Amino acid sequence: MAGVCEGLKDLQEKEIEKVKSSLDGQVRVISGIGDFTNVVTIHPDGLDLHCKFQLTESYPQTPPTISIRSSVLNSDQTASLISSLQTEATSKVGQMMLVDLMTSCKRWLFENDVDVCASTVAEKSKHKKGNGKSKQGNNKEKIKPENEIGDKSSKKKPPMRTAADVIKRLQWDKAFDKENFWIGYLDRIVGLVEKKFTAFTWGDIAAVDYCTLAIPQHRIQYFKYFTEKVWDKNERLDNVFGSTGSKLTLIEAIKKYEDKQKELGEVEEKKNIPEVDVNENHEDGAAGSEMEDETEIYDEFEENECSNDEADEQINDLSKPEIHKKRPNFFVALQITDTNTIEKLLDVQNQVIKWYPSYTDHKIPANGFHLTLSVLKLENTSDNQACFDAMNQAKSKLEKLARNTEPLILQDLDHFSRRVIYAKVKYSQQFLALVDEIRDILINAGFDVGSSSFKPHLTLFNVRRSVCLERKDILLNAFNDSDCPFGSQAIDNIQVCRMGTLPKGDSTEFYENIFRFDM
Structure with a gap:
């Protein structure tokens, strides 16, 4: 056989x-x-x-x-x-x-006389739109007196810079932090969706795989700087280049927005938010995406230090208005168990502290090293049991996927707005399939796991929002220039943990869990 x-x-x-x-x-x-x-x-x-x-x-x-x-x-x-x-x-x-x-x-x-030629489809769509505009325009001309029509050329609207122009500006102009920009686009199934600019890949769509977030540029409807629109196709708003007559450029639009926020006393909090996609939010306040979409911060590492009411107040301070009403309180984790990898990560932390002593009090302890695979909200013991049952019933499938997944490689450092320093993760497509399966299990059990794309990473330092950072820049290139990885981690455990339960001090215990599967 x-x-x-x-x-x-x-x-x-x-x-x-x-x-x-x-x-x-x-x-x-x-x-x-x-x-x-x-x-x-x-x-x-x-x-x-x-x-x-x-x-x-x-x-x-x-x-x-x-x-x-x-x-x-x-x-x-x-x-x-x-x-x-x-x-x-x-x-x-x-x-x-x-x-x-x-x-x-x-x-x-x-x-069957079905023409799927892309150019024909595009031409039909353009022609259909053109007919509608022409008809409407003719009706307007009929009701206008001749002396009011005037020279049509003088009424023509100025050409608007395209979404592609905005993308290139944000990609290549180092004056702007791409993490602060959002894109609204039309999804063929769910309609208008909003995601962070950094969640997308802007290469050839035909060359990307299923796990990469990429969209045709004609589906982009608007760009935002935090909550402020700076470019909108339907509104003919262009405050990036000022091509439609607003006379505002992106630098001026950002200054105008931040001046407005300073008046409200909120700008510093919003600017200090690290990128954390809804499925990548670590109990240590880590960030993420391609867990595909609202960006929020769940400081699960700190959660046992504040009440639920205070936590809700923190959420209300975030820069996006459409924040989830139900804040996640559990996360699915892959705990780092490889002892050699843990030792190397501790060495990395010590080196970062030598360079930047201000991060000393913000490092994640070794017993808290993990990757977050998903987040969810469990309201009560019934939810806890339902989650346990769903994961427990899927053990055999999860084990099969895990055994077919190559170990993760931890190599290089990066940061989210200087507040979260993390190790990058090299992973296989099989790992993404495992993550998708976990999300599907939770969704089918009736739990909301958000809709962000998933970007695996391991948080090493997390600076609370209440802490003022003195340095404007941190340089981590010394690690990234090395070909030596920090270590590897096999997919040997999957846990559903409660946020904010990591023991303090010299404990070696991991977060409190309601489900643990060791393989």
């Missing part, structure tokens, strides 16, 4: 290489996702079409699971096309079939 599986694995790899060679630059492959050994997505050049083929370890002895995505196809057409391809795949069991299935897909579109 083992020989058969190896033979099928080799056959899959050969076929994937053949597909990549035949469709150069149009294929994306992710390996080891759940029950699938490979997920192959093909996006033909110039077409509004994505075909996904999910291959199990027994492929091609069993047909792939097929899904199709195109803005042109309605649900009936999509179902019909998938059914046609699935039937053909069943007839080709035991053979290489992906290239043939793509050919059949294009043939089906042609025979």
